[in-house]
Amino acid sequence: xxxxxxxxxxxxxxxxxxxxxxxxxxxxxxxxxxxxxxxxxxxxxxxxxxxxxxxxxxxxxxxxxxxxxxxxxxxxxxxxxxxxxxxxxxxxxxxxxxxxxxxxxxxxxxxxxxxxxxxxxxxxxxxxxxxxxxxxxxxxxxxxxxxxxxxxxxxxxxxxxxxxxxxxxxxxxxxxxxxxxxxxxxxxxxxxxxxxxxxxxxxxx
Amino acid sequence: xxxxxxxxxxxxxxxxxxxxxxxxxxxxxxxxxxxxxxxxxxxxxxxxxxxxxxxxxxxxxxxxxxxxxxxxxxxxxxxxxxxxxxxxxxxxxxxxxxxxxxxxxxxxxxxxxxxxxxxxxxxxxxxxxxxxxxxxxxxxxxxxxxxxxxxxxxxxxxxxxxxxxxxxxxxxxxxxxxxxxxxxxxxxxxxxxxxxxxxxxxxxx
Amino acid sequence: xxxxxxxxxxxxxxxxxxxxxxxxxxxxxxxxxxxxxxxxxxxxxxxxxxxxxxxxxxxxxxxxxxxxxxxxxxxxxxxxxxxxxxxxxxxxxxxxxxxxxxxxxxxxxxxxxxxxxxxxxxxxxxxxxxxxxxxxxxxxxxxxxxxxxxxxxxxxxxxxxxxxxxxxxxxxxxxxxxxxxxxxxxxxxxxxxxxxxxxxxxxxx
Amino acid sequence: xxxxxxxxxxxxxxxxxxxxxxxxxxxxxxxxxxxxxxxxxxxxxxxxxxxxxxxxxxxxxxxxxxxxxxxxxxxxxxxxxxxxxxxxxxxxxxxxxxxxxxxxxxxxxxxxxxxxxxxxxxxxxxxxxxxxxxxxxxxxxxxxxxxxxxxxxxxxxxxxxxxxxxxxxxxxxxxxxxxxxxxxxxxxxxxxxxxxxxxxxxxxx
Numbered sequence: 001x002x003x004x005x006x007x008x009x010x011x012x013x014x015x016x017x018x019x020x021x022x023x024x025x026x027x028x029x030x031x032x033x034x035x036x037x038x039x040x041x042x043x044x045x046x047x048x049x050x051x052x053x054x055x056x057x058x059x060x061x062x063x064x065x066x067x068x069x070x071x072x073x074x075x076x077x078x079x080x081x082x083x084x085x086x087x088x089x090x091x092x093x094x095x096x097x098x099x100x101x102x103x104x105x106x107x108x109x110x111x112x113x114x115x116x117x118x119x120x121x122x123x124x125x126x127x128x129x130x131x132x133x134x135x136x137x138x139x140x141x142x143x144x145x146x147x148x149x150x151x152x153x154x155x156x157x158x159x160x161x162x163x164x165x166x167x168x169x170x171x172x173x174x175x176x177x178x179x180x181x182x183x184x185x186x187x188x189x190x191x192x193x194x195x196x197x198x199x200x201x202x203x204x205x
Numbered sequence: 206x207x208x209x210x211x212x213x214x215x216x217x218x219x220x221x222x223x224x225x226x227x228x229x230x231x232x233x234x235x236x237x238x239x240x241x242x243x244x245x246x247x248x249x250x251x252x253x254x255x256x257x258x259x260x261x262x263x264x265x266x267x268x269x270x271x272x273x274x275x276x277x278x279x280x281x282x283x284x285x286x287x288x289x290x291x292x293x294x295x296x297x298x299x300x301x302x303x304x305x306x307x308x309x310x311x312x313x314x315x316x317x318x319x320x321x322x323x324x325x326x327x328x329x330x331x332x333x334x335x336x337x338x339x340x341x342x343x344x345x346x347x348x349x350x351x352x353x354x355x356x357x358x359x360x361x362x363x364x365x366x367x368x369x370x371x372x373x374x375x376x377x378x379x380x381x382x383x384x385x386x387x388x389x390x391x392x393x394x395x396x397x398x399x400x401x402x403x404x405x406x407x408x409x410x
Numbered sequence: 411x412x413x414x415x416x417x418x419x420x421x422x423x424x425x426x427x428x429x430x431x432x433x434x435x436x437x438x439x440x441x442x443x444x445x446x447x448x449x450x451x452x453x454x455x456x457x458x459x460x461x462x463x464x465x466x467x468x469x470x471x472x473x474x475x476x477x478x479x480x481x482x483x484x485x486x487x488x489x490x491x492x493x494x495x496x497x498x499x500x501x502x503x504x505x506x507x508x509x510x511x512x513x514x515x516x517x518x519x520x521x522x523x524x525x526x527x528x529x530x531x532x533x534x535x536x537x538x539x540x541x542x543x544x545x546x547x548x549x550x551x552x553x554x555x556x557x558x559x560x561x562x563x564x565x566x567x568x569x570x571x572x573x574x575x576x577x578x579x580x581x582x583x584x585x586x587x588x589x590x591x592x593x594x595x596x597x598x599x600x601x602x603x604x605x606x607x608x609x610x611x612x613x614x615x
Numbered sequence: 616x617x618x619x620x621x622x623x624x625x626x627x628x629x630x631x632x633x634x635x636x637x638x639x640x641x642x643x644x645x646x647x648x649x650x651x652x653x654x655x656x657x658x659x660x661x662x663x664x665x666x667x668x669x670x671x672x673x674x675x676x677x678x679x680x681x682x683x684x685x686x687x688x689x690x691x692x693x694x695x696x697x698x699x700x701x702x703x704x705x706x707x708x709x710x711x712x713x714x715x716x717x718x719x720x721x722x723x724x725x726x727x728x729x730x731x732x733x734x735x736x737x738x739x740x741x742x743x744x745x746x747x748x749x750x751x752x753x754x755x756x757x758x759x760x761x762x763x764x765x766x767x768x769x770x771x772x773x774x775x776x777x778x779x780x781x782x783x784x785x786x787x788x789x790x791x792x793x794x795x796x797x798x799x800x801x802x803x804x805x806x807x808x809x810x811x812x813x814x815x816x817x818x819x820x
Contacts, residue, residue, distance in 0.1 A: 546744075558757055585818070585819045592811075592814070597805075603805065603809040610794065610798050611797070
């Protein structure tokens with residue numbers, strides 16, 4: 001089983017990423033459960049905005065798109081800016097918009113029978129909304145979101161320290177990350193054992 | 206297999222409900238696939254606001270709560286007011302908040318291994334947000350949301366006719382309702398065949 | 411100058427309300443600046459769901475509606491449940507929906523030339539989203555929202571203590587409450603000195 | 616009086632932009648009322664992601680930032696993707712995040728005494744949410760949002776034609792655009808006549 005974790009931090013490598021630091025706890029648990037994981041820092045790649053799978057020129061999205069098709073599990077990890085998912089997370093969703101129309105050989109949207117979860121960090125409030133926004137987009141695209149397939153860390157109220165600058169309540173976020181990884185694997189296994197059949201999809205004539 | 210459909214219209218019976226009219230298309234498809242359905246118009250019942258499963262006095266929520274525990278499938282159907290889920294839909298989520306702490310015999314949150322979907326109507330814009338808000342709440346509670354387990358109808362831009370006042374694009378909403386019902390059944394079957402195991406849940410010490 | 415503060419806690423009096431405790435800091439500053447304030451705990455009043463100004467029977471909303479028309483300033487104070495505004499806050503917005511069509515003698519929506527702000531508390535993450543949702547609804551209705559006309563308190567990540575159970579970072583929330591009160595008064599004064607003229611409103615033919 | 620309109624379409628020039636087509640109706644009315652307007656298609660400029668006013672290298676944001684400081688009025692115009700503001704709109708908000716800490720000579724956040732509005736288009740549902748998200752961010756930054764300072768166009772339910780491909784209900788969107796422009800001007804005038812004073816801002820010690 002394969003998982004792709006898209007780190008949607010605004011900061012290119014080698015800047016430390018708080019979001020990556022928390023996402024790695026999900027990755028560690030996925031790996032412990034036998035999943036082959038790849039973590040991609042999206043901002044390190046040349047990905048123009050757009051809503052097609054290939055936007056021309058040196059567009060590197062199509063390589064990531066191929067990995068998404070091969071993986072049963074997707075995790076989108078985003079910082080919180082102005083209480084919203086990052087512009088990189090939204091750019092990823094926009095590029096994934098094309099997947100709504102892309103179909104498997106049996107005619108299902110390509111994300112059917114795949115599962116997805118969300119990781120969110122921020123030095124201020126906003127995580128539940130970031131999770132809802134990203135999950136909402138992924139559900140539109142066709143991903144199944146297992147219950148509680150998310151974790152987050154922030155530090156309310158008002159501006160304050162980032163995840164890597166303090167140990168404040170890391171325990172809760174890490175425990176929650178383990179549950180997120182576990183339900184992603186469990187529901188991915190269930191959908192492999194008994195997939196959504198092609199008859200489930202009704203296309204508008 | 207059982208499904209509960211909670212119609213969160215603001216209008217008590219016997220007022221016609223646009224939301225119910227669209228929800229019935231999901232119900233019809235669920236029934237056609239062998240699911241035993243119950244549609245409840247929440248506003249017809251004496252349900253105080255609160256976050257416990259029983260809020261005392263003549264509180265009728267606990268009867269609905271019992272039905273939720275017995276059903277594998279939940280559909281929340283809501284109108285759109287000011288671009289948001291109705292106050293009744295939010296009251297339902299608040300009452301369901303207690304389910305985050307309620308556990309099965311094996312120690313899982315009671316909503317684990319259950320699936321949920323959303324139906325939304327409105328005479329104006331707002332459906333995707335209503336769906337994200339409700340789905341986000343249900344994911345917190347532990348429900349799994351299958352990809353595209355929703356349908357909606359509205360008529361943008363600006364105020365206009367309601368679902369029952371026009372035939373405008375009903376076809377798309379009904380086709381989408383069939384997909385929603387089908388993926389709910391398919392993922393419920395998958396989770397019955399291969400349930401999320403008790404080891405998946407990690408509680409904060 | 412008059413202000414109405416609607417406390418949208420789920421808990422009827424005399425239960426202590428965390429939301430009220432923070433809202434009182436806004437009220438204190440408004441009073442210090444000469445504003446005549448009234449704080450109303452909405453759940454203590456018999457207010458049915460609906461979208462008309464009077465829903466019949468013993469509906470007590472119309473009394474509150476009258477106070478809103480007399481006040482230059484409105485503050486909606488809400489707890490956070492499942493990351494959303496409370497069902498009481500949404501019920502208030504739904505009842506205020508009628509104000510979109512209600513016009514002053516000069517033909518402006520009745521909320522034009524009034525200002526509004528938001529107070530939010532929660533034992534978990536969600537404040538910025540609660541503020542955006544409520545502000546978004548109030549802007550639709552016609553209220554002007556001054557920059558930073560809000561304050562909040564919560565304690566992330568994960569569930570934890572409520573506002574009244576700890577002193578953690580109260581200072582930030584109270585300072586922010588003072589700014590919220592001050593900008594509400596300042597913009598209300600500006601709109602009194604130079605009101606939006608009737609020519610500003612263009613009605614759809 | 617000056618206005619900046621930021622078109623946050625994903626499509627670089629010379630591609631036609633539906634969002635620009637609707638934003639131009641706001642621009643026309645602003646111009647008719649004597650406001651000097653500049654419309655900027657953000658994606659045409661080299662603007663990296665980030666949260667500082669200058670991110671180094673050939674970053675063109677600082678030129679736009681300077682225009683924002685000189686303008687009394689800001690309009691953010693965004694398409695709807697997955698029901699959300701575009702990634703370009705979110706990138707703009709992230710770059711504007713620095714303005715929360717930037718102060719005028721008298722010590723107020725630089726966006727105090729400025730007003731902002733929102734324009735949204737989409738071939739599918741989502742406008743009210745896009746408006747709330749963008750308005751919420753702008754309020755955090757310090758902009759005042761006049762009541763009904765927005766317009767939108769979309770065509771629900773389901774995917775369909777874009778603004779420039781049909782005349783369906785353009786009238787409502789254009790009338791609403793005129794109100795948006797008019798209230799922006801009116802509240803900008805009010806804040807010029809009676810500005811928020813420096814005493815209004817209380818900084819966390």
